[in-house]
Each structure stands twice: as structure tokens, then as C-alpha cells.
Amino acid sequence: MELAALPQRLTVDLARTAVVVVDMQNDFCAPDGWLASSGVDVSAAAAPAAALERALPRLRGSGVPVVWLNWGNRPDRANLPPGVRHVYDPDGASTGIGDPLPNGSHVLELGSWSAAVVDGLTVDPGDLHVAKYRMSGFWDTPLDSVLRNLRVDTLLFAGVNVDQCVLATLVDAACLGYDVVLVEDLCGTTSPEFCTEATVYNVRQCFGFTTTSAELLAGLPA
Template sequence: MKNTAVIAIDLHRGHLDPEVATMPLPPAQCETVITANAEFFAACRRQGVSIIHLLTQYRNEGEILSNPAWRKRADDPDATRKNVARHNLRGMPGVKVIPRLWDDSDVLIDTKKRYDCFVGTDLEFVLRMMRVERLWMTGVNTNSCVLATSMDASCRDYDVTIVSDCVDTMDGPEFHTSALQIFERAFGHVKRSSELTN
């Protein structure tokens, strides 16, 4: 499909492989997210839609803890993001796209360090080079990285859709639902994968 790309956010082992994940979704949700994305990506590739993976990766804890909100969560044993200071440091096993979701035709941007995938990466350059105007967002977490990136993309005048069955969050269903409602109310579209590829 012309001028369309999937932005696959943090579909990596650090969230979706319970054996190594430092900030995991619940195990049943991991499999659901992986399966939904695998099926959606296959349909997209058949239609000529490019998949661009954004992968969080840090050189050291300092890059993480320079964010004051994240410092606070690193000290809170009850926070869902309490492992933030140990999440996806370069060389850790979590810093790898889930193999079932990767294809050699995909694009990888592995310099993501903040919720918004446009910050500190060359995502904008890649999208302009590919002449992309329409973005389909998938990934983890609905209420942080997916929402922040989708809002920014909308503000940059991309036509943005969050693919509701291909996103999820470690923070619980109420945050997932709220993020989708916030985005759809003012920034773009929320649709199921079957509505986009059929």
C-alpha cells in the first residue's frame, strides 16, 4: 500500500520474552501481542507495507536515569517500571526484536531512548526517505511509547492509526483503554488490524 508504514514499537524480548524480560507484559499477553503482530505484519508485507521496528537500547544506566520521572520509578518497589534502570542496556538479551516478528525486509532503528520514537532517532529521516504519509502503530506500551509516538506523529501531520489488537501495556487494561480513547478523541484513528489489511 503506497505511502504507508507500520511503526512497530518495542516488540522486543525485554517486554515480550518472560525468560529475559526486565519490564514484561504478563505471559499470556506476551503471546497474544506476538501472535497478533505476526499475523498483521505478514498481511502488511503481502500488500507492500513496510515494517519499521523501533527498539529501545541504552549505553548505560545514566542514559535512563537522566529522566527524573524514571529515577522516581526506579526507587518505587511497587511501580510497574521499577526495573527501568536495568531495562534494555546494550548487550542484554532483551535488546532484540522477537524473532517471529522480524523479516530481513524490515527496517530497524535501535537508538530509541525515550517514549517518543521521534526523539533522538532518525525515524523522521527514514519516513521522509520512504515518502510515508500514513502510519499504523503497533507495540508496547499502549499508554507510554505507543501513545507518545502516535501523538507526536499526528502533530507532525502524519495520518496515524493505532492498531488496537496489536498493542498492549504492562500497566493494566484501564490504561490501555484510556490511551486508545485519548488518541482517538483528538489525534487520529484506532482500528483493529483486520480493518486495515482486508
């Protein structure tokens, strides 16, 4: 596939490509999820869902595997170091990882509503699911093994937050030798706009390439 991208045009082998969708889950994107319950406006996090719903069926139809990489912790939180737990509950008195929400779910817990893909996105039975426990999806998870077994070496990145978990996973992927492409409008963030601008700049400058879903769909076989 010929793909318009920045900083330069790409030729992508679809047989060796996968799309990694990061953290498009209820706790980050739903109006009654964890972030929203703590007062965060999650509309920007939910925004990529419509474009993803258009793009993913076309990618699947071209043989590109879809990997849902969602934050999903052990219920006992035994694998989480203190530093990770502190980031999400800095005063020790807020609603942190594993704590109950008003809706009865537990924050970012594997198998719970909190870790499930947000409504509005269709999950295909052939899609793959990997749970992560850090900003990066490569630490302490089978993500690298799954991708190696798929025989892919090019990764299309989507999801939230683009400046946090998406970027951390993309950087680790680049360091592991994958070719990485950030699909800008398939990503979102609740951070200020300058965080997105810095992320896009650094991806183009240091790690890989950026494109849009329009360019991606235009390049796919009919």
C-alpha cells in the same frame, strides 16, 4: 485501500504507509526479560505477537515497510537524563536501565538480548530498525528521517505498552503531521484495562483513528 476504522472509515494510500512496531522486545515481552524478572505479568505484552505474525507478512506483501522501534540504550547510558533513569529505578536500588539481569543481559541495552525482538515474531531482512531512548520514539532518534526518506505520511501503530510508548510515539507523529492509525489488537499493555480504554478514546478524539487487524487484512489487496 478502503479501511473500516473509528471514528470514520478511511482511504489509505499503501504506497505512502508504514507500520511502526513499538517495543515488542525481550525485556518487555519475554518470560525471562526485565519486566518479568521484576514480578510483572508480561502475558498481556506478549499477546499481540500472534496477530502481528499474521498481519506483518500481508503488509510487507503490499509494499508497506515495517519499522521495529525498540528501546535500545547506549551501554554507558550517557544520553539518558536523570529523570528517565529515575522512572525505572525510583529507589536507586532496583534493577534499572543498563543494569545486569539474571540471564546475563543488560536492561534495554542496544545490541543485547534485552533489546532484541521477542521470539515468535519474524523479522524480515528488508525491515528497518530504529533504537529509542524515551517513551516517544521521535526524541533523539532518526525515526522521523527514516520515515521521511520512505516518503510515507500514514503510520499504522502496533506494540507495547499501548498507553505509554505506543501512545507517546503516536502523539508525536500526529504533531509532526503524520496521519496515525492505532491497530488495537496489535497492541498490548501490562497496565490496567482503563489505561487502554483511555488511550483508544484519546486517539479517536484527538489524534487520529483506530482499527483492528481483521479490518486491516480485509482491506489489503489479495
